[in-house]
Amino acid sequence: MDFNKYNSRAYAETGSPMQILDPWTGEPMMDGDKPCRVIVRGTASKSVQAAMRAKQKAAIMSRKAKGAKPEDEEVRVMEDVHNTLCEEAGPYILGFENVMNGDKPATAEDALWFLDLTFPEMGVKEDENGKTVTEDGLDDKGLPAKTPVFEMKNNPFAKQIAEFASTQANRLGNAPKV
Numbered sequence: 001m002d003f004n005k006y007n008s009r010a011y012a013e014t015g016s017p018m019q020i021l022d023p024w025t026g027e028p029m030m031d032g033d034k035p036c037r038v039i040v041r042g043t044a045s046k047s048v049q050a051a052m053r054a055k056q057k058a059a060i061m062s063r064k065a066k067g068a069k070p071e072d073e074e075v076r077v078m079e080d081v082h083n084t085l086c087e088e089a090g091p092y093i094l095g096f097e098n099v100m101n102g103d104k105p106a107t108a109e110d111a112l113w114f115l116d117l118t119f120p121e122m123g124v125k126e127d128e129n130g131k132t133v134t135e136d137g138l139d140d141k142g143l144p145a146k147t148p149v150f151e152m153k154n155n156p157f158a159k160q161i162a163e164f165a166s167t168q169a170n171r172l173g174n175a176p177k178v
Contacts, residue, residue, distance in 0.1 A: 012042030015094040018164040023154045031098040039094040051091035085158040086115035092165040118156035125151040
């Protein structure tokens with residue numbers, strides 16, 4: 001039996017087409033009758049793993065060079081989370097199908113442009129009756145308090161790609177060469 005058909009790392013490296021969904025409606029995005037797709041490497045890809053390793057090493061070296069301590073962490077806002085999501089999803093992108101950047105077809109070099117188009121929108125989570133979902137916690141004085149639970153209200157492109165890349169199901173169908 002030829003076990004090469006189980007080489008999920010090779011499949012992950014080749015990439016698979018991911019249908020792009022509208023971040024708000026979840027509907028597949030189309031260019032006329034053609035699906036708009038991103039060719040996405042899987043997380044098991046050797047090149048993706050190398051990119052992650054290099055990014056983490058650079059972050060460690062930067063903190064060491066600055067002599068940073070955990071208490072020196074800077075304040076983070078949602079844009080920082082968005083930028084991190086985009087930077088992490090970028091190495092997964094091999095190319096695009098039926099996606100235009102202005103008047104030219106998008107390429108792998110357009111990955112960060114594409115990922116930055118949509119921004120995560122957070123909002124208060126509601127139950128099936130429209131009431132705010134809360135969790136028990138403590139206030140500033142240590143007294144019991146109910147804290148609202150927040151959730152992402154849309155599905156930005158970076159999140160779509162990260163989720164797709166992490167599934168092993170996408171290894172079964174290889175993408176065309178871009």
